[in-house]
Amino acid sequence: MALARIEPTTTNTLVAFAAKAWFDGARWQTARNSPYATALVKHIATPGLDVRRAFGFIRDDVLQATGNRQEPYVYGSLGGADIALVPVCGDADG
Numbered sequence: 246m247a248l249a250r251i252e253p254t255t256t257n258t259l260v261a262f263a264a265k266a267w268f269d270g271a272r273w274q275t276a277r278n279s280p281y282a283t284a285l286v287k288h289i290a291t292p293g294l295d296v297r298r299a300f301g302f303i304r305d306d307v308l309q310a311t312g313n314r315q316e317p318y319v320y321g322s323l324g325g326a327d328i329a330l331v332p333v334c335g336d337a338d339g
Contacts, residue, residue, distance in 0.1 A: 251320070253320075253321050253322065256322060256324075257322070257323055257324060258321045258322060258323075259296060259297075259300075259319060259320075259321035259323055260319070260320045260321050261300055261303075261317065261318070261319045261320075262317060262318045262319075262320070263279065263281035263282075263307075263315070263317055264281070264315045264316060264317060264318065265316055265317075265318045266318075268314075268315055268316075280306070280307045280310035280311050280315060281303070281307050281315070281317055283306070283310070284302070284303040284306035284307050284310070285303055287302075287303075287306065288300075288302045288303050288306070289303075289330060290330065290331050291331065292329070292331045292332060292333045292334060293329050293331070293332065293333035294329055294330075294331075295327040295328055295329055296323075296328045296329070296330055297319075297323065297328075299330075300317070300319045303317055304316065304317045304319075
């Protein structure tokens with residue numbers, strides 16, 4: 246089952262999908278966690294890592310793990326400032 250495209254209605258919104266439209270990874274997935282979930286857990290909580298770079302690393306890991314069969318997709322509009330979901334320990338801004 247594929248998901249419909251989401252159109253963000255506010256600025257500074259990022260929507261991340263595990264795969265591009267119409268991909269059905271369930272047919273060949275054998276591991277406990279999907280390649281996307283595995284990569285997400287690996288990168289999303291890296292202190293100080295900008296969310297755009299995190300999703301770039303996630304994409305790269307998923308492509309490698311699936312032999313280029315699954316490509317995550319990120320959609321949205323973010324400004325130029327870094328957005329880290331986990332601040333660096335001791336960071337004055339976090």
